[in-house]
Amino acid sequence: MNMKAMTAIAAFLALPIAAVAGPDDDNLVINDELDMISVTDAPEHVENFDKIYSGWHFRTDETQALQIDDFDNPAMIFVDQASDLFETVDGAAGESCASCHDGVESFQGLQASMPKVDSESGKLVVMEDLINKCRTDRMEAEPWKWSGGDMQAMVALLGLQSRGMPMNVSIDGPAAPYWEQGKEMYYTRYGQLELSCANCHEDNWGNMIRADHLSQGMINGFPTYRLKQAKLISRHNRFRGCIRDTRAETFAEGSDEFRALELYVASRGNGLSVETPAVRQ
Amino acid sequence: MKLKLLTLACLLTGSAAFAAETGPKDVSYDDYGAIEESLTGVAGDAESGAIIVGEKSKGNCVACHEVTALADIPFHGEVGPMLDGAGDRWTEAELRGLVANAKMTFEGTVMPAFYKDDGYIRPGDAYTGKAPSAPLTSILTAQEIEDVVAFLATLKEE
Numbered sequence: 001m002n003m004k005a006m007t008a009i010a011a012f013l014a015l016p017i018a019a020v021a022g023p024d025d026d027n028l029v030i031n032d033e034l035d036m037i038s039v040t041d042a043p044e045h046v047e048n049f050d051k052i053y054s055g056w057h058f059r060t061d062e063t064q065a066l067q068i069d070d071f072d073n074p075a076m077i078f079v080d081q082a083s084d085l086f087e088t089v090d091g092a093a094g095e096s097c098a099s100c101h102d103g104v105e106s107f108q109g110l111q112a113s114m115p116k117v118d119s120e121s122g123k124l125v126v127m128e129d130l131i132n133k134c135r136t137d138r139m140e141a142e143p144w145k146w147s148g149g150d151m152q153a154m155v156a157l158l159g160l161q162s163r164g165m166p167m168n169v170s171i172d173g174p175a176a177p178y179w180e181q182g183k184e185m186y187y188t189r190y191g192q193l194e195l196s197c198a199n200c201h202e203d204n205w206g207n208m209i210r211a212d213h214l215s216q217g218m219i220n221g222f223p224t225y226r227l228k229q230a231k232l233i234s235r236h237n238r239f240r241g242c243i244r245d246t247r248a249e250t251f252a253e254g255s256d257e258f259r260a261l262e263l264y265v266a267s268r269g270n271g272l273s274v275e276t277p278a279v280r281q
Numbered sequence: 282m283k284l285k286l287l288t289l290a291c292l293l294t295g296s297a298a299f300a301a302e303t304g305p306k307d308v309s310y311d312d313y314g315a316i317e318e319s320l321t322g323v324a325g326d327a328e329s330g331a332i333i334v335g336e337k338s339k340g341n342c343v344a345c346h347e348v349t350a351l352a353d354i355p356f357h358g359e360v361g362p363m364l365d366g367a368g369d370r371w372t373e374a375e376l377r378g379l380v381a382n383a384k385m386t387f388e389g390t391v392m393p394a395f396y397k398d399d400g401y402i403r404p405g406d407a408y409t410g411k412a413p414s415a416p417l418t419s420i421l422t423a424q425e426i427e428d429v430v431a432f433l434a435t436l437k438e439e
Contacts, residue, residue, distance in 0.1 A: 189402060194402075210341070
């Protein structure tokens with residue numbers, strides 16, 4: 001609320017905005033019943049934060065309101081579509097997700113531990129990989145496009161099953177090399193603007209950059225319904241956009257680089273509730 | 282004939298101006314990151330500088346810095362220090378160094394370098410996200426740097 005009042009006053013006086021720095025202190029409760037952990041102590045492996053905050057705390061009251069009631073959350077239309085897709089037979093094997101999986105509720109807890117290393121292949125996998133593996137190997141259907149509507153709706157539906165549970169991705173054991181790779185990327189100053197993720201989301205969170213209130217760059221709410229784009233936005237699409245905006249040659253959605261970055265960024269939010277599907281500006 | 286002569290005259294003037302310009306790789310910074318010499322030899326235009334400071338497609342300095350003199354432009358950022366009084370705090374040479382490559386003055390600063398065309402990690406073709414198809418150019422031209430410096434020099438506390 002502070003922020004809005006300040007904006008109004010600043011606009012009225014025709015002064016540049018002297019914005020209120022930092023996150024607000026509202027409580028995130030969904031549907032009046034699900035208390036979310038949107039602020040908590042930073043995990044030990046996050047060196048430069050005392051507290052970690054959900055991106056929800058950096059948005060306007062209007063945007064925040066859209067996430068606290070599922071009837072207002074525009075992402076839920078896509079989640080409903082994914083519920084239908086879950087039951088829909090596709091591919092040569094004549095199967096749907098529901099043919100093998102005992103209800104979508106059976107995915108409870110999975111999102112909180114993603115990304116993770118696949119024990120068979122030893123490779124780091126994210127939710128999109130699991131979905132496409134089922135589609136191609138079991139359903140004998142075409143894989144979905146990474147940031148396509150069907151894919152991100154399904155990622156959101158599966159993620160929603162863990163909503164409220166604290167993020168808890170593994171960073172050691174077989175995940176360690178991927179985590180290190182992601183960490184190195186996080187601190188690399190890419191592009192002609194020479195900006196790292198950390199320059200904005202660690203060194204300057206809470207500050208305004210032009211009209212944007214910089215958050216800590218947490219991904220516990222992804223896929224996120226972004227008002228600007230009016231659709232569900234994948235984690236890798238957001239990474240891609242951020243790196244592009246440093247005037248850099250970005251990485252591809254679904255690249256191993258972005259899988260590693262996803263693991264590292266997800267681990268920075270260990271302890272925050274899964275908010276999927278969140279709503280952002 | 283007249284037209285031809287005019288064209289020739291323009292070409293000559295053009296190349297003369299180009300010869301006097303210091304390219305991004307040839308800039309000499311002093312030990313404190315300042316640049317004594319003008320990059321072009323042509324005095325900066327403060328009015329043009331003000332536009333570059335505010336324009337998103339140009340310097341977009343207000344994305345990170347608040348400037349009271351440009352209060353009619355909405356949404357000034359707060360990542361960098363306020364620019365009011367910059368003309369008191371810094372000499373022209375220091376301002377030139379800060380705008381061209383602030384990392385020469387403040388090691389590791391978040392501020393991008395506006396007069397540099399190499400030494401980047403995965404530089405792209407502007408904001409396309411793609412690899413560049415031609416050699417990189419600096420974000421601002423030499424004269425645009427001079428114009429921004431001229432504008433900043435006017436920012437004095439009363």
